[in-house]
Amino acid sequence: MLDTLAKRLLQSIPVLIGVLVLGFLLVQLSPGDPARVFAGAMAPPEVVEQIREKMGLDRSLWTQFWGYVERVMHGDLGRSFISNKTVTSELLAAIVPTMELMIACLIWSIPLGIGMGTLAAVWRGSLVDRAVMAFSVAGVSLPIFFICLLLIQWFGVKWQLFPFIGRGGPLWTVEGLRHIALPALSLGLIFIGPVARMTRSSVLEVLRLDHVRTARSKGLNESQVILRHGLRNALIPVVTLVGLQAGYLLGGAVVTETVFSYPGIGRLSVGAILSADYPLAQGCILVLALAFIIINMIVDILYAILDPRVQKR
Amino acid sequence: MTALLTVSDLQVGFQDRGRIMRAVDGVSLSVDRGRTLGVVGESGCGKSVTSLAIMGLVPQPPGVIQGGEITFDGKNLLALPPKEMRALRGGRIGMIFQEPMTSLNPVYTCGEQINETLRAHGMSAPDKARARAIELLDLVGLPSPAKRIDDYPHQLSGGQRQRVMIAIALANDPDLLIADEPTTALDVTIQAQILQLMKDLQNRTGMAILLVTHDLGVVAETCDDVVVMYAGLVVERASTASLYSDPQHPYTIGLMAAVPRITAKAERLDTIDGTLPPPWVQIPGCRFAPRCPLATDKCRAEQPPMREITPGHQVACWFAPIDERITTP
Ligand SMILES: Nc1ncnc2c1ncn2[C@@H]1O[C@H](COP(=O)(O)OP(=O)(O)OP(=O)(O)O)[C@@H](O)[C@H]1O
Ligand SMILES: [Mg+2]
Numbered sequence: 031m032l033d034t035l036a037k038r039l040l041q042s043i044p045v046l047i048g049v050l051v052l053g054f055l056l057v058q059l060s061p062g063d064p065a066r067v068f069a070g071a072m073a074p075p076e077v078v079e080q081i082r083e084k085m086g087l088d089r090s091l092w093t094q095f096w097g098y099v100e101r102v103m104h105g106d107l108g109r110s111f112i113s114n115k116t117v118t119s120e121l122l123a124a125i126v127p128t129m130e131l132m133i134a135c136l137i138w139s140i141p142l143g144i145g146m147g148t149l150a151a152v153w154r155g156s157l158v159d160r161a162v163m164a165f166s167v168a169g170v171s172l173p174i175f176f177i178c179l180l181l182i183q184w185f186g187v188k189w190q191l192f193p194f195i196g197r198g199g200p201l202w203t204v205e206g207l208r209h210i211a212l213p214a215l216s217l218g219l220i221f222i223g224p225v226a227r228m229t230r231s232s233v234l235e236v237l238r239l240d241h242v243r244t245a246r247s248k249g250l251n252e253s254q255v256i257l258r259h260g261l262r263n264a265l266i267p268v269v270t271l272v273g274l275q276a277g278y279l280l281g282g283a284v285v286t287e288t289v290f291s292y293p294g295i296g297r298l299s300v301g302a303i304l305s306a307d308y309p310l311a312q313g314c315i316l317v318l319a320l321a322f323i324i325i326n327m328i329v330d331i332l333y334a335i336l337d338p339r340v341q342k343r
Numbered sequence: 344m345t346a347l348l349t350v351s352d353l354q355v356g357f358q359d360r361g362r363i364m365r366a367v368d369g370v371s372l373s374v375d376r377g378r379t380l381g382v383v384g385e386s387g388c389g390k391s392v393t394s395l396a397i398m399g400l401v402p403q404p405p406g407v408i409q410g411g412e413i414t415f416d417g418k419n420l421l422a423l424p425p426k427e428m429r430a431l432r433g434g435r436i437g438m439i440f441q442e443p444m445t446s447l448n449p450v451y452t453c454g455e456q457i458n459e460t461l462r463a464h465g466m467s468a469p470d471k472a473r474a475r476a477i478e479l480l481d482l483v484g485l486p487s488p489a490k491r492i493d494d495y496p497h498q499l500s501g502g503q504r505q506r507v508m509i510a511i512a513l514a515n516d517p518d519l520l521i522a523d524e525p526t527t528a529l530d531v532t533i534q535a536q537i538l539q540l541m542k543d544l545q546n547r548t549g550m551a552i553l554l555v556t557h558d559l560g561v562v563a564e565t566c567d568d569v570v571v572m573y574a575g576l577v578v579e580r581a582s583t584a585s586l587y588s589d590p591q592h593p594y595t596i597g598l599m600a601a602v603p604r605i606t607a608k609a610e611r612l613d614t615i616d617g618t619l620p621p622p623w624v625q626i627p628g629c630r631f632a633p634r635c636p637l638a639t640d641k642c643r644a645e646q647p648p649m650r651e652i653t654p655g656h657q658v659a660c661w662f663a664p665i666d667e668r669i670t671t672p
Contacts, residue, residue: 248460249433
């Protein structure tokens with residue numbers, strides 16, 4: 031298992047290099063002029079020139095890239111053009127809220143999705159099955175911003191159950207929970223559908239296998255057969271597929287955070303891109319890529335835990 | 344005296360796009376304690392479906408038990424409440440399946456899979472269950488059982504997995520062991536070992552064995568009585584000795600001719616000309632008629648009933664008792 035992880039780490043190095051290159055090129059290729067943005071629209075050309083020189087933007091592309099990589103290696107991601115705080119501190123402040131959002135979303139949507147998918151598989155063709163499938167199709171096809179708006183309209187405005195702007199504090203406080211409820215609900219709603227569908231098809235497939243018949247021949251009752259021999263084995267592909275959906279989830283987080291003015295990485299990225307705050311945008315892209323790599327590693331670990339055939343090879 | 348297991352006139356069908364095909368169409372057989380009954384017939388004739396029906400494991404749907412009776416130790420299994428049926432499964436009736444490579448769950452160790460059946464039948468203390476599991480693995484001849492018990496199925500060979508499967512089936516000292524082609528997927532030497540093992544265990548515990556096989560060579564070595572099935576029907580029933588010395592049904596005779604020399608690896612019994620009719624084809628007369636060298640118009644029109652030719656030897660053929668000379672050209 032350590033082998034797998036080490037291999038994964040090595041494999042992620044090219045990905046990280048790619049992200050660095052992309053983040054760097056982003057600044058070079060974008061239509062605006064970073065020095066002009068930094069100086070402000072009203073600054074006289076001499077000042078802009080000065081700033082360009084100070085930022086090293088007049089040097090060759092290669093020198094600039096190398097300098098950038100060197101700084102990133104030292105943990106220096108530069109300063110935000112807008113707030114003038116270091117990018118690292120901006121990112122650190124946004125990571126915790128986003129992680130809280132992910133946890134608050136996954137903690138209910140994954141178990142519920144798996145439960146719904148299992149029930150749908152066991153009662154295949156029944157009303158329950160059709161309801162679950164309809165629900166997941168709806169969850170997949172409704173755009174997430176629309177779900178956010180619906181939730182805001184009902185839970186926020188009409189019934190005034192939950193606040194829908196900003197973050198109320200850490201997750202373990204009452205206000206924190208109240209504020210995260212709607213973002214976590216909308217993000218979870220789009221995630222439940224795919225999880226339920228994957229679980230359903232996976233459980234259906236596993237329940238047809240020979241070893242399930244063996245389990246029955248041992249005199250186990252139906253719930254033991256379905257949970258211990260059906261669902262347990264079905265989780266192996268589900269975990270993989272959930273990992274593949276990580277990008278989907280991160281993308282959803284960008285929208286959710288923006289709609290709910292939730293101060294996480296997603297909203298930070300959108301803000302940075304819209305205001306041409308290049309150092310911050312580069313930092314955000316780096317963090318999102320890292321998140322992707324980490325999620326995939328967690329998936330690998332889970333996979334090895336769930337499937338003994340992986341470990342021993 | 345009533346036998347431990349009696350199946351009478353069992354009919355099992357499978358729904359398929361609106362119509363029902365009969366996979367098993369009136370099978371009767373019985374086994375007694377300490378005896379081994381062989382069930383032979385070519386692929387698709389309904390052997391596995393019959394065994395699964397006894398275990399109450401025919402997948403429903405698409406399967407439907409359409410008629411007949413299965414009596415085990417005086418109880419009608421087809422009418423048994425699910426809970427009592429579960430208590431029998433893996434308890435007094437154990438089953439070994441045809442596919443050793445896929446019959447075990449890949450995510451649990453052998454020990455866990457044996458423990459499960461022990462626990463389902465009342466042995467709850469973990470250390471006692473583990474000791475029993477090691478004892479069982481030793482019994483079925485798995486080398487260094489105390490170590491292998493924590494192996495996952497993928498770490499074992501096909502023959503070793505089948506031994507673990509036998510250990511599971513035997514875990515709760517069953518009165519009846521149903522072995523559905525326990526050795527077909529294994530190579531010849533392992534085959535002989537596994538069969539010997541089953542016989543030894545039978546001598547020790549006095550259990551009854553229902554042995555399903557393609558292989559008449561296996562029957563000759565292990566069974567006391569034989570039932571020959573063709574297209575969902577029993578066509579001949581006899582003691583092994585009587586069947587071999589005096590086969591009556593042209594199908595059985597064909598099977599015998601198809602048996603290669605005992606030493607060679609047994610082949611599949613498909614050396615009779617033609618193939619099994621598909622289950623949805625309605626044949627008014629004898630089902631074997633289309634392939635039978637002796638078939639007459641009567642055979643094609645009317646289904647022959649089971650008749651007793653000599654004591655204990657029954658056959659469903661209009662020609663029986665048959666003269667050996669007619670059939671061997
Ligand atoms: N789950 C099922 N659904 C539909 N048809 C089935 C099912 N199981 C068995 N059958 C049909 O029942 C018939 C008898 O099958 P069975 O498995 O009993 O044959 P068998 O004698 O065990 O053959 P083999 O020697 O190949 O194991 C076949 O025609 C098969 O297609
Ligand atoms: Mg079979």
